[in-house]
Amino acid sequence: MQTYRPDIDGLRTIAVLSVILFHVGYSQFGGGFVGVDIFFTIxxxxxxxxxxxEKCETGKFDFFRFYMRRARRLLPTLLLVVAATLLVGFFMFPKDLTQDLGGSAVYSLLSISNIYFWLNSGYFDAGANLRPLLHTWSLAVxxxxxxxxxxxxVGTLSLAASGRKALLIVLLFVGCGSFLAGELLLNGWGPTYIQQLAIDAETTTFFLAPFRMYEFILGGLVLWLPKLGPKRSLLSDLIALTGIGLMAYGIFFVTxxxxxxxxxxxVPCLGTALVIWAQNGRFIPVALGIGPMAYLGRISYxxxxIHWPATVYYxxxxxxxxxxxxxxxxLAVTFVLSATVYHLLEKPLRRPTPKRQQLNRSAFGLVCCFVGLIL
Incomplete structure (x- = not known):
């Protein structure tokens, strides 16, 4: 059963602040872009x-409900940001930049902007600061x-007699394959035709989902780790502190x-997994879950x-x-706009109150499709 963990929202805060401070140019956060990898692990x-x-407790899984929840979480804010970004870019950018913005917007709405930017640029290219939707590559992944x-x-749990044990083997196999495939490509060890298809090894492993899958799997593997001791455990705090240190390595020392x-x-993904695992600590989980940290985590999406279009246009x-x-x-504009959009759009549509009329599934889907087609 899902229970709310404010410490995970605190991890989201670390991730999003790292990315934002890196993008606005604070040199101390030279590896702040690893905040995206932290998000992936979470x-x-x-x-x-x-x-x-859900599968183990009920014997089935409601795919439609799962995807509807993801859509309510992601689509309204994405549609609003893409619309606002296109509108500002139309009046501010010259023709060539407006055309590129239009292309990236279409791919963003189709959840394949990582492929668009893989084919057209690198994340650290000189012109990246003129692409207001570049950051949507991670959302696409x-x-x-x-x-x-x-x-x-669900397929593995349904077909394998050993259930969770078989799933663990599958996750380890896929995760190791994902990481090793990236290493082969980055080091030029793969077959020549694979190297040629990759266009550029660094750009390929950066943008494409198969080479990032191990980051998600590291988070999933936490479910198979043994439960740590009782609440307020010193061992849990030591593990969490180690995880924070590994995350800090990525944020402050990667360039x-x-x-x-x-x-x-x-390394930072492993650190994130350790912090998630060590939820019984006396100090670290409590510090991560205090009011401001948890709040920023809730509005982190x-x-x-919002932060990157604001940075590019400014x-x-x-x-x-x-x-x-x-x-x-x-930063001020980003935080004010984000809090406003979260409270007026994201939160009401994601968790409607009994007093507020909720769009049914069909109406929600039709409205999102209609807005997407207009854009």
Missing amino acids: SGYLITKIIVE EEQFYLVWPALL EESKFPSYNAL TLYL GFWRAGPLENADRIAV
């Missing part, structure tokens, strides 16, 4: 837990994960020049979607590198 844990527990993961888990994803993504208007005052302005 998602792997939560989604695997939802699927495995996550949605592709949602597409295949339930079928894989744009580092070999990536590779072990530089594996909206923060992530930088384009500024026509130069951001100074400290500019960074503060971008």
Whole structure:
């Protein structure tokens, strides 16, 4: 049974703040982009837990309900941000940038923007700061994960007599295969025709979902770890502290020049999994779950979607590198807009109250499709 864990929202806060502070130009957060990898590991844990527990407890899994919940969580804010980004770009950008923005918007709405940017750029290319929807590549990877993961888990649990044990073997096999495939590509060890298809090894392993799958699986594997001692356990705190240290390695010591994803993504993902596992600690889980940390984690999706277009457009208007005052302005706009969108759009549609009329499934789907087609 799913129970709310504020410490996981605290992990989301670390992830999203790392990404935002990296993008606005704080050099201390040179590896802040690994916040995306932290998000992937959190998602792997939560989604695997939802699927495995429902299947094991009830003997079945409601695919339609699962995908409707994901849609209510992701689509309304994404549609709003894409619409606002297109509108601002139409008036602010020259023709060539507007055309590129339109292309990335279409791919974003189809959940394949990672493929668009794989074919057209690298994440750290000089022109990346003129692509307001570049950050949607990670959302596309996550949605592709949602597409295949339930079928894989439910199919394995249904067909294998040993159930969870067989699923563990499958996860280990897929996870190791995902990581090793990336290493082969990055080191040029694969067959020549594979290297040629990859276009650019670093860009391929960065953007494409198969080479990121192990990050989700690391989170899912937490379900098979033995439960740690009683509540307020010192051992749990030591494990969580080790995890925080591994995450800090990625955030503060990985750079744009580092070999990536590779072990530089594996390390913070492993740290995230350790923190999730060590939920019985006396200090670390409590610190992660305090009010401001948990709140920022709850609005982290909206923060992530809004911060990059705000940064790109402000930088384009500024026509130069951001100074400290500019960074503060971008951060302020991002937090105000994100809190507003979360409370007025995301939260009401995701968790409607009894007093508020809820769109039924058909109406919600039709409205999202209609808005998407207009965009």
